[in-house]
Amino acid sequence: MTSPTGDLDEQTDVTIHCEDNPSVGVKFCDRFGFDQDSVHYAIEIRAPGLNARVDEVVAWVWDSDLAPFLEELAADYRGWDGERSWQTNDRDLTVSAVFRSGGHIGVTWTLRPWPKATGGWAASVTTWLEAGEQMSSLAADVRHFLAG
Numbered sequence: 001m002t003s004p005t006g007d008l009d010e011q012t013d014v015t016i017h018c019e020d021n022p023s024v025g026v027k028f029c030d031r032f033g034f035d036q037d038s039v040h041y042a043i044e045i046r047a048p049g050l051n052a053r054v055d056e057v058v059a060w061v062w063d064s065d066l067a068p069f070l071e072e073l074a075a076d077y078r079g080w081d082g083e084r085s086w087q088t089n090d091r092d093l094t095v096s097a098v099f100r101s102g103g104h105i106g107v108t109w110t111l112r113p114w115p116k117a118t119g120g121w122a123a124s125v126t127t128w129l130e131a132g133e134q135m136s137s138l139a140a141d142v143r144h145f146l147a148g
Helices: 066-075 133-147
Strands: 002-005 013-017 025-032 038-047 050-060 083-087 093-100 104-111 123-130
Touching (some): 013 123, 013 133, 025 133, 038 104, 038 123, 038 133, 050 104, 050 123, 066 093, 123 133
Antiparallel strands (some): 002 013, 013 025, 025 038, 038 050, 083 093, 104 123
């Protein structure tokens, strides 16, 4: 389930809670922009024993962004075979999805700041969402967040 937070006139964060385990979640927050071509934001993931954050994920206007990927997952609510994935241009955020019987989508959110740096780190959580309305709501919330 997703829940936008904040007033309409203020910056809105997006929080995703796993349907199977509410202690697992993802939060899009602290959106800011440097220019007309990009929006920058932070993303946090959490699970029992895990809290991770990347402070500067970049979504480029000219690049395929996350919202259309999530919209495609929502549109395919009847399911698909295999795994689908998307990543930022800098590869610091990767999102992959699988469909399971019963109409649920497992979305794995992987943070990997400085992916080419020696000694870098990576952390992942998987949120399970209902394939229809919850995925559609998530896609709309992320589109709104990225559009500002």
